[in-house]
Amino acid sequence: MIKYYRIKNKYTQEELARILNITLRHYQNIESYKSIPNVLTAIKLSKLLNANIEDIFNEKYYKSLISKQS
Numbered sequence: 471m472i473k474y475y476r477i478k479n480k481y482t483q484e485e486l487a488r489i490l491n492i493t494l495r496h497y498q499n500i501e502s503y504k505s506i507p508n509v510l511t512a513i514k515l516s517k518l519l520n521a522n523i524e525d526i527f528n529e530k531y532y533k534s535l536i537s538k539q540s
Contacts, residue, residue, distance in 0.1 A: 471528050472501045475519035490514055 476486060487497035490511055499505030500515075507515065516523045 471521075472515070472519070472526050475521045475526060476501070479519050481518070486515070486518065489518060 476483070483497055483501065484494055487494045490497065492500075492507075492511060496505060500507050500511075512523055512527070516526055519526065
């Protein structure tokens with residue numbers, strides 16, 4: 471879902487990483503659900519993408535977290 475909102479809002483991964491003050495690699499990991507952003511980054515990202523945090527980090531995200539903890 472993050473990628474969908476990013477494209478919808480006409481951002482590149484590089485632009486969002488720069489605005490969020492994180493590395494491109496970290497942003498890519500967040501977008502592919504391989505990394506968990508801190509709370510402030512998640513809030514900033516949701517505001518930039520004009521979406522609710524719940525919409526961005528949907529069920530797929532939570533399922534991936536559970537499987538990583540197993």
